[in-house]
Amino acid sequence: MxxxxxxxxxxxxxxxxxxxxxxxxxxxxxxxxxxxxxxxxxxxxxxxxxxxxxxxxxxxxxxxxxxxxxxxxxxxxxxxxxxxxxxxxxxxxxxxxxxxxxxxxxxxxxxxxxxxxxxxxxxxxxxxxxxxxxxxxxxxxxxxxxxxxxxxxxxxxxxxxxxxxxxxxxxxxxxxxxxxxxxxxxxxxxxxxxxxxxxNKPSPPKLxxxxxxxxxxxxxxxxxxxxxxxxxxxxxxxxxxxxxxxxxxxxxxxxxxxxxxxxxxxxxxxxxxxxxxxxxxxxxxxxxxxxxxxxxxxxxxxxxxxxxxxxxxxxxxxxxxxxxxxxxxxxxxxxxxxxxxxxxxxxxxxxxxxxxxCRMMSNDSQLFDFLLLRQNSKPVILNMCRNVIGKKMFDTSSNVLGKIAFLFNKLNAVYRDSLSDLNESKGNCFETGKKTCTVIDQTDMFSSTFSIFEESSIELHDEFIIAVLFEYINSLVSMQIPVQYFIYELLINVLIRSNRFYQLHQFLQYHVFTDSKPLACLLLSLQPKYSHAIQLALDMFKRLSVAQEDIVDIFLSQYEVVRALRYIQRHGNVDNVSARKFLEFAMNSRDNEIFYSVFKFFEERNMRIRGSPNFVPGEHCEVFVKHFENLFGPSNHVNEILLSN
The missing domain is CATH 2.130.10.10 (YVTN repeat-like/Quinoprotein amine dehydrogenase)
Structure with a gap:
């Protein structure tokens, strides 16, 4: 003491x-x-x-x-x-x-x-x-x-x-x-x-x-x-x-x-x-x-x-x-x-x-119920979540994930009520101000609890991390709480880190992840590690009814200029796109191979449309022509198929 x-x-x-x-x-x-x-x-x-x-x-x-x-x-x-x-x-x-x-x-x-x-x-x-x-x-x-x-x-x-x-x-x-x-x-x-x-009323009566x-x-x-x-x-x-x-x-x-x-x-x-x-x-x-x-x-x-x-x-x-x-x-x-x-x-x-x-109460369920009703308890609850998950990671007893899921449900039930304002007056009692529980939202869990996952990279730990994140997402979905993108991103990064591409594909196929533009963009960025990510992203864009122009802009924002042109070749009209826009992204990518491929692509397009590989003055491509000449010398037009699969 x-x-x-x-x-x-x-x-x-x-x-x-x-x-x-x-x-x-x-x-x-x-x-x-x-x-x-x-x-x-x-x-x-x-x-x-x-x-x-x-x-x-x-x-x-x-x-x-x-x-x-x-x-x-x-x-x-x-x-x-x-x-x-x-x-x-x-x-x-x-x-x-x-x-x-x-x-x-x-x-x-x-x-x-x-x-x-x-x-x-x-x-x-x-x-x-x-x-x-x-x-x-x-x-x-x-x-x-x-x-x-x-x-x-x-x-x-x-x-x-x-x-x-x-x-x-x-x-x-x-x-x-x-x-x-x-x-x-x-x-x-x-x-x-x-x-x-x-x-035991006194006799004679008294106060x-x-x-x-x-x-x-x-x-x-x-x-x-x-x-x-x-x-x-x-x-x-x-x-x-x-x-x-x-x-x-x-x-x-x-x-x-x-x-x-x-x-x-x-x-x-x-x-x-x-x-x-x-x-x-x-x-x-x-x-x-x-x-x-x-x-x-x-x-x-x-x-x-x-x-x-x-x-x-x-x-x-x-x-x-x-x-x-x-x-x-x-x-x-x-x-x-x-x-x-x-x-x-x-x-x-x-x-x-x-x-x-917290140290005196051994029952995790009772402790979480108690803490959720206290003011200023958020740091304590988040630390408890972190400790519970860290402790369960090495727990060999049965139903470890079930116990963690049970705690997630407790937290998310309060979270759900805070979003839908279920704490309404009961009518006959004298209300003296609504008692609000401590709310642990997705940002709190991501920044304070799930950060423990960054401290371990062992294969066994990744399996456990994936299972815990899946239980958290499942709890949110069961409470009809929209899952924030960064939670999905964390799970996907762990899946990619541990080369669990098949499991990622399953999660996407069975809609464990809710479709969103940020998630589709994340999938696009995974292409170097997972070749099927491009098609998964495009399928998600289609389900979201994202316009073709927006998809092209998303490719460009990630400097996937060649992929953007390929997408236009399949789904649009490359003759109408602005050469300057694509050449600018290609130059800003600082990848000479990409710039070379894109420049030659538009020379080929110019040849097909106008019979000459040169850019017309109205396209304002002089800076890109000069940049090409500085890198590769004067261009000699050759009929190359540069953007084929």
Missing amino acids: ANCDNYILQLDSSCIRFEAVSRQNAVFFDESNRQLFVVKNGGLDGVQVKGPDLDAEFTFRLSEKCDIISIKFSPNFATLAIQRSQNVVQFLNFSNGIITSIYSQSSKGKNSKIIGFVWTSNTEIVFICESGIEHFQIIPEKQIVKHLKSFNISVNWFIFQPSSVILLLSTGVIGNVLQGFQFRVSSMYKLSKFEVEWT CLFERDVALVNLYGKTYLLVLRHETSKQSKGAQISLYTLVKEGYPHKDHVLELQLTGRFAMNVVDDLIVVHHQTSQTSLLFDIRFSGAKKEGTVLHHSPVVPPYSIKPFKIDDKISCELYSTNWVVFQPNIIIDAKLGFLWLLQLNLLPL
């Missing part, structure tokens, strides 16, 4: 440092905007605003000293809301970092205590009171707070998710009855009230479900409520986390349970759609993936075990000298991946390291 690369989780090295909590400093964190406030001496000595999404620190001063209960900016940073008392929220308008006006709003309910507030948009705010919620519109330019709607309900505590704009209120004596609301422009929508399952034991998170584009239950059930030997899927219509339903197999104090984060559960007693973290195979189904609920055994976060050193206490009792965790130590003065983002996970 001494090697840092062995740690799955780490605290971001580019952390945010701030003045720690003290008698003079109060620290607040706005989870919605990911902004940390350091209030010095009640604001008289300044308020510092920092955060991972801010380009620079923002500082301002308050005009009067006062205890602050809560402080949050509107999403557009234009209005600051400060709760200084139990029933009043003050608003400060900002312009270019300067406070321009101050106004306030009291709770509408008599003797109603405000337990918190949330911004639902740049100009709308919700007060959460003990007796209900109050929805307001802020009109900064007029310094007006307009009441929109209220809803009366007894509230224990609340949680809010800004991405879905969903507010959940805890109500009831033990706190397990939850009422949800979703907010849109000037509107508040009441969701279905539901009850979190709770066994059992607390805000610290729940989280409202995004997983794979959907909104889930995470509920930590400390009491042990008959089936579980430790605490559990239940996942409720929030829906637009109907009641939220419990779909997943995370088996922690531990007891004690826990905290929850979400990193890259993985649920990270920190356990303070053991100073380890557990990693859960609700998409990971192997979950046990009980009725309609999937029970999950950790993806890998519990692991500690990588040690963090302050200024590369002093080790920071991990899993400290001073840690406060916010969603999705924020950890704050207010007494130490650090804010970290929790990060995931994929490489150790």
Whole structure:
């Protein structure tokens, strides 16, 4: 464990440092905007605003000293809301970092205590009171707070998710009855009230479900409520986390349970759609993936075990000298991946390291499924592909190619979905942005994985390479993904390199390769090594309905000038072609034999058409005549058949 690369989780090295909590400093964190406030001496000595999404620190001063209960900016940073008392929220308008006006709003309910507030948009705010919620519109330019709607309900505590704009209120004596609301422009929508399952209800009843034991998170584009239950059930030997899927219509339903197999104090984060559960007693973290195979189904609920055994976060050193206490009792965790130590003065983002996970998961199929769902996993996946293919090359077990083809199908299924945009909304769930898998396309495979083939030229290896490339092409075709030319080119080059011309002919005959002009041109270039390549290329041009003029130009572009003239002799009228065009390509080929043959061909044509081998002035061939004379001397016309087969 001494090697840092062995740690799955780490605290971001580019952390945010701030003045720690003290008698003079109060620290607040706005989870919605990911902004940390350091209030010095009640604001008289300044308020510092920092955060991972801010380009620079923002500082301002308050005009009067006062205890602050809560402080949050509107999403557009234009209005600051400060709760200084139990029933009043003050608003400060900002312009270019300067406070321009101050106004306030009291709770509408008599003797109603405000337990918190949330911004639902740049100009709308919700007060959460003990007796209900109050929805307001802020009109900064007029310094007006307009009441929109209220809803009366007894509230224990609340949680809010800004991405879905969903507010959940805890109500009831033990706190397990939850009422949800979703907010849109000037509107508040009441969701279905539901009850979190709770066994061993106390007598007399008292509050059992607390805000610290729940989280409202995004997983794979959907909104889930995470509920930590400390009491042990008959089936579980430790605490559990239940996942409720929030829906637009109907009641939220419990779909997943995370088996922690531990007891004690826990905290929850979400990193890259993985649920990270920190356990303070053991100073380890557990990693859960609700998409990971192997979950046990009980009725309609999937029970999950950790993806890998519990692991500690990588040690963090302050200024590369002093080790920071991990899993400290001073840690406060916010969603999705924020950890704050207010007494130490650090804010970290929790990060995931994929490489150790690859070494800890022995099942290639599960590993690829897992990696495809992670962000920034492309280099890791490509390296895994490279390693798997390299390892299988020397594997003597059965069905080696079948295993590789299976992995290709996994990669290409995601590739296909990305091309056809199959990841559409499912309708009833609260979508918080589409979860896109990591896509490994043909360019990625060619440049990063198949490059391993250039490192071996042994006959046995070529057989394996051909088989692997064939499986990859077959996988693409089965997924109805057009195969890129460079994949075909790689396979053809390996076939030619190993003199497998018969196999190449078979692949072309049975249409393993999709016809294309670049592929036909590649076949033309193979003629010196494979005499049948010319006819195979011409047949492909014909199937593609390529015009004769284009075929001639393709020959010329490869300086196959003699072959171009032969093609015209068979399929066109050589009397009408431009002598200058062909002589220019022949001269540029820097092959004197080709230039000689082409020059003599057109002398023969001139003789047949005009009775003289000379070029007429209108053909502008003087430079070629001079070039011929420099190479071979004055031309003496001889009736030669220069372009015969």
